[in-house]
Amino acid sequence: MKFSSSILVCVSAATATVNGALTRVSNFGNNPTGLEMNIAVPSKIATKPGIILALHGCFGNGEAYYQQTKYSQIAEQKGFLTIYPTSKRDSNCWEVNTAKGLSRNAGGDNQGLVAMINYTIQKYGADPAKVFVTGSSSGCMMTNVLMATYPDVFAAATCYSGVAAGCVAGSPGASPISSDGKCANGYVIKSQAEWTKVAKDMYPGYTGKYPKLATWHGTADTLVRLVNLDEQLKQWSGVQGVSFSQNVTNTPQNGYKKMVYGDGTKLVGYEATGVGHTVPVHETEDLAWFGL
């Protein structure tokens, strides 16, 4: 394989190795939990490019999620950067259960992930107003946590088959093996006001905007129960101050139902009939939601 000199120039300052279009970056900044950073850099980077942080599920890793999703292929046309980090602890699940992991700048996985974004903004001249997060399963749980702990960092989020921010709080672990299972099995049910408080308490005193969210879930999910979609929608409709307006059936495809909140610009849910864990990633819809 021959690497293009522009990619080599771009990464030369960091200690980095290149696997195809995916680059390993070390020394990206504060990394309290020992995460790995990988970044997909397109051959032609847009001026002030956007950034997508794409989070794998438990037992996964950044390299595999890069292979499984099409963000970096689409980036060859659009010029945005995609970060594919790897969690290496707790069966490679993200830290969505501990007090530090559910706080800001407190030494959790979330802090290391935001450090990767800081590094990418600085290194590639990326646009801080075009930072997005997505993920599957545990990656969707972390998406919800990042929205609550770092709402100022992200403009928009999408995710697949996860849970509300704080749903796994207090569990001994965050994996199917180490967790107490209460959240995933659908036993953590709260009112909209309670969920709103859970999210807002993760960044006390913040009065700015929260990222918009499109969140997807399968009705046949037995690993992370469907009720977790409703709990997420309660949480973010409360935070955003929008209420349910309508269901649109067979959208974006047969058997999927789009649940619209407010005018549909801040919050939507997608319920996928008969789909299990996890809902397949819908890259085109994600990019439309991000405005990329």
Ligand SMILES: *[C@@H]1O[C@H](CO)[C@@H](O)[C@H](O)[C@H]1NC(C)=O
């Ligand atoms: C990211 O950058 C901002 C602005 O420079 C800084 O205030 C913040 O501490 C950084 N966050 C992390 C987690 O490195």
Ligand SMILES: *[C@@H]1O[C@H](CO)[C@@H](O)[C@H](O)[C@H]1NC(C)=O
């Ligand atoms: C919208 O869809 C949800 C999820 O299937 C359902 O619980 C709700 O009753 C529907 N609402 C209306 C008004 O159809």
